[in-house]
Amino acid sequence: MSAGRTSPFVALSRAIVLGFLRDKASVFFAIIFPLMFLVLFGGIFGSQGQSKVDLIQVGDVALVDELSPAARAAFDDTFEVSRLDDLDEAVEEVRKGDADVAIEMRGDVLVAHYTQTDPTKAAITQGALRAFVDGTNVAQSGQPPRFSLSTEQVEDDSLETIQYVTPGLLGWAVAMSAAFGAAATLQGWRQSKLMRRLQLAPVSTRTVVGARVAVTVGIALVQMAIFVGLGAAAFGLTLTGSWWMAIPLVVIGTLCFMSIGLLAGAITTTTEGAVNAANFMVLPMAFLSGSFFPLEGSPRWLQVVSQALPLRHLNDGMLDVMVRGQGPAAALLPMGILAAFAVVVTLVAARLFRWETS
């Protein structure tokens, strides 16, 4: 290798990659920091979303013990069953909040001692227990039921938090590293006059910009692989059909946020200032674009305002194709909007850019 020649594009890309990998702060904020949020949301809050009703069974409860295997499986999906022999002790557990409900049999009556602390859970508990009692009655009557219920979920697996947070956090991570990378490069290279130096080397602007873009896109795709890989391996993330459309989406999203980084670099005079400005644009945008919490429950005005933010469209597009099971076409509009943002912001940044920092 020491006697060989390397193309300018490859040499520049390698220089930028090495510069990135050796900057511990950059690697931390691009990869580790967002992953911490993924672990936080996916691991801790994730288990909350699917938490079962804690049920204490006191003594023998014929109704539960004699459920058919299918009904028993459904029962176990809803209730986390533990057993106690003393009713008073069980009721005390419920009162303290250590359990949600205690059940006992009094003859043919199923008695449920529940707490109203969490009204929603109390309603779920009562409804579910009633359904099991009714179901058992129907089964014992020997008559096939006249009405039946069939349920079809709209989303692939909407209950699990990980499905929601992975695309949103990935969007934030990609936005952050693309914007920081572009802002720091523009300012850093201007400060050190490396940009001037490259102007006087026989390489085209296209080659220089191309290398920087290629590296940032590469980093974004690595981020995506790590996020999806960790989400699937550790937190049960399940991708839906057209998830691969998230790849072009991430690429265009990267370009869009690089342009925002260029803007941050153009309006500031120091590298620190550029990174702070990029952060100032990206972090609030992440909150308002649903990277950290679903926008469905937010006020109407926020949902409208967020439409003006590119990250909202990146997140929406990724949610659609990665977990909502939508077709590839669902990513096209977000991609178009992101591309438009990229073009406009780059032009603004180019107008505001000054060679001299003084």
Next chain:
Amino acid sequence: MAAISVHDVVKTYGSLRAVDGVSLEVGEGEFVGILGPNGAGKTTTLEIIEGLRRPDSGSVELLGEKVWPRNAGLLPRIGVQLQASSFFERLTAREQIHTFASLYSVPTAAADDWLERVGLVDKVDTRVEDLSGGQAQRLSIACALVHDPDVVFLDEPTAALDPQARRNLWDLLAGLNDSGRTVVLTTHYMDEAEVLCDRVAIMDAGRILQFDTPAALVRGLDSPTRITVAPGQLDVADARGLAGVSDADEAPDGVVLTTREPARVVATLAERDLLDGVRVQTGTLEDVFLSLTGREYRA
């Protein structure tokens, strides 16, 4: 053909005339210095000659070609070292110069030769941030020369170095035009310009005041020579009476004679056997600057 031909270049920033009608001809293989205090317009002049900045008026030709707009055909023939250490962050010295070699489509072996030539062989795996000021400048110069350019521009290559490191760098710089390469450097050190340069352009307030060899600049100064005779050998009144001496003064290190006929005075001193410990000082570039601008030279 002149390697560099600058004709009446003007560059203004707002009301400041940073470069105010500069003309300059540099021959091939010449080592030329642009000397002046900070803010004299040296760097702007250099960057206009390199083709980095567009002058408001005037023209620049490098190796017979226009430098503006960006002349891609010319770029492989020129080497530049900019004032800041323009490095790729967090690369080692070797990775740095290999990257520059690739930008100029030069085999990396040539880059390794340059590392050796500038004395950085034992620093090849050191990151640029961990190099000393002198080592960083050496690397920067090596990066400017990796493609063996015909013309090299060095913008204050010894600025911010301690005197020892500065002198060490002179040895390297002095050999740069040996093979017929043209070298232009800016400096605010008088001694540096005097030691390294074939010709020196003295610059102040955007103008080139004079452009000549250091010896010619001093000769043209028409300043008196000062001869110091060791203490206790000559009294002042006696000294004033010596033929050719225009003035004499008592100084801590002896009696200082001022003369415009140094040869005659020295001959007289020799006759009287007073030459032990005698010191002769002619004018310096500092005196030249003083006489050109009317103020003391402050780098």
